[in-house]
Amino acid sequence: MSRGVLLIASNNEQIDYIKQAVFCAKQIKAHLGLDVCLATDNVKYLETAYPFYKSYIDQIVELEYYNTSQIKTYHDGIYAQKKLPWKNHYRVKCYNLTPYEETIVMDTDFIVNNDVLLNCFDYNEDFLIYKSYKDLNPNRVEHSFEKVSDRSIDMVWATVFYFKKSKLSEFYFDLVNHIYDNWSYYRLIYQIPNVNFRNDYAFSIAIHILNGFQRADWPKNLPGNFWTTTDADILYEYKDTSMKFLLENTQDRGQFYAGKILDGNVHVMNKFSLNRIIDEVLVNE
Amino acid sequence: MDARLEKALEFSNYMATLNNQRRILHEKFIENSVHYLNGGKFSVDRELINFCSTLKQNDQTSAILIDDNNTPVEIEDLDKFLDDILDIYFTNTYEYLNQYNEIKNKRSVKDLIDL
Numbered sequence: 001m002s003r004g005v006l007l008i009a010s011n012n013e014q015i016d017y018i019k020q021a022v023f024c025a026k027q028i029k030a031h032l033g034l035d036v037c038l039a040t041d042n043v044k045y046l047e048t049a050y051p052f053y054k055s056y057i058d059q060i061v062e063l064e065y066y067n068t069s070q071i072k073t074y075h076d077g078i079y080a081q082k083k084l085p086w087k088n089h090y091r092v093k094c095y096n097l098t099p100y101e102e103t104i105v106m107d108t109d110f111i112v113n114n115d116v117l118l119n120c121f122d123y124n125e126d127f128l129i130y131k132s133y134k135d136l137n138p139n140r141v142e143h144s145f146e147k148v149s150d151r152s153i154d155m156v157w158a159t160v161f162y163f164k165k166s167k168l169s170e171f172y173f174d175l176v177n178h179i180y181d182n183w184s185y186y187r188l189i190y191q192i193p194n195v196n197f198r199n200d201y202a203f204s205i206a207i208h209i210l211n212g213f214q215r216a217d218w219p220k221n222l223p224g225n226f227w228t229t230t231d232a233d234i235l236y237e238y239k240d241t242s243m244k245f246l247l248e249n250t251q252d253r254g255q256f257y258a259g260k261i262l263d264g265n266v267h268v269m270n271k272f273s274l275n276r277i278i279d280e281v282l283v284n285e
Numbered sequence: 286m287d288a289r290l291e292k293a294l295e296f297s298n299y300m301a302t303l304n305n306q307r308r309i310l311h312e313k314f315i316e317n318s319v320h321y322l323n324g325g326k327f328s329v330d331r332e333l334i335n336f337c338s339t340l341k342q343n344d345q346t347s348a349i350l351i352d353d354n355n356t357p358v359e360i361e362d363l364d365k366f367l368d369d370i371l372d373i374y375f376t377n378t379y380e381y382l383n384q385y386n387e388i389k390n391k392r393s394v395k396d397l398i399d400l
Contacts, residue, residue: 116316119321119326122321122322122323122324123321123324123326124324125324134312136305136309137305138304138305138308139301217354217355220354221354223319223321223326224316225312225313225316244398244399247305257298257301257302257305258302258394258397258398259302259305259306259309259398260306260309260397260398260399261309262313263313264309264313264316
């Protein structure tokens with residue numbers, strides 16, 4: 001049975017998701033040793049900007065380019081922010097995009113530093129996802145990471161998930177696509193104030209519906225810790241598997257704590273600081 | 286600023302960093318102390334080791350264990366399972382101790398993070 005990781009990357013004017021995908025694939029090769037497929041709407045850019053990509057990316061799926069009206073505020077620490085297009089719509093199509101029978105789908109800003117995710121292939125489950133997270137910053141209480149809205153359902157993280165091609169997975173992703181097509185309706189039903197489509201929410205709603213509109217054990221958690229940082233934090237050094245961050249001091253705005261993690265898989269939401277670090281890492285490629 | 290308060294705030298920053306690094310180490314220890322077998326996930330702790338040892342002492346060679354996801358999993362070779370979880374336990378506690386001692390002796394944020 002074929003196994004691999006699917007990455008999806010669509011750049012906007014400021015954030016080079018394709019660069020992140022190349023770096024993410026490099027980490028996957030080093031720690032998971034799996035095939036990597038990149039689905040992108042700008043293959044030409046990948047080939048010209050990162051001609052060495054073939055060392056890390058095994059397959060390319062070309063996506064149709066589209067413009068989005070969806071705008072998101074991206075922070076770079078507390079004080080810097082930019083409003084930019086947010087193209088996250090292809091994630092819901094992953095069931096048909098993947099060339100593999102068993103797939104781990106990963107955000108390009110998820111940095112793999114160990115091999116714990118390989119255990120998902122031994123679980124005998126059709127679908128696995130992270131239902132809980134660990135904030136690298138111990139002082140932050142982020143309610144929006146717990147529930148899709150204040151009085152609504154539990155949130156799962158579409159940042160990383162595993163699925164096996166099966167009736168159940170197909171059924172699940174058909175439902176996710178239906179939620180995407182009718183986002184305005186589901187957003188109101190689940191009391192989500194933000195108009196932007198967000199995969200975490202659509203995946204959470206689909207799980208809630210398939211579980212009979214109840215909280216339940218399905219799906220199981222992906223193996224390992226899901227560490228996260230927000231875009232208020234700054235990644236300032238990456239070496240081997242050690243990542244060093246400036247973590248926002250929530251009680252003293254503008255101040256930071258230092259934090260370091262070794263061998264941990266980390267979701268780095270500050271895309272600007274991640275891209276600065278990737279420039280340093282890929283400089284000799 | 287009063288020098289006494291300045292010193293206290295400096296120490297408080299160090300303690301916050303130290304506590305967070307200890308928490309990260311502990312989470313890593315828990316993440317590594319897991320045995321995946323036959324589709325099951327078993328957190329390796331004193332309770333699991335004790336239970337398996339008891340089964341073995343009662344001449345059991347196989348058993349059905351309930352994993353972390355409340356899934357029943359058949360363990361066909363209990364001896365091997367016990368050996369494996371003991372190995373995981375000793376390897377990880379040893380590593381945890383080493384890393385814990387390493388940060389325990391560091392007296393500044395700079396040293397803690399290797400700036």
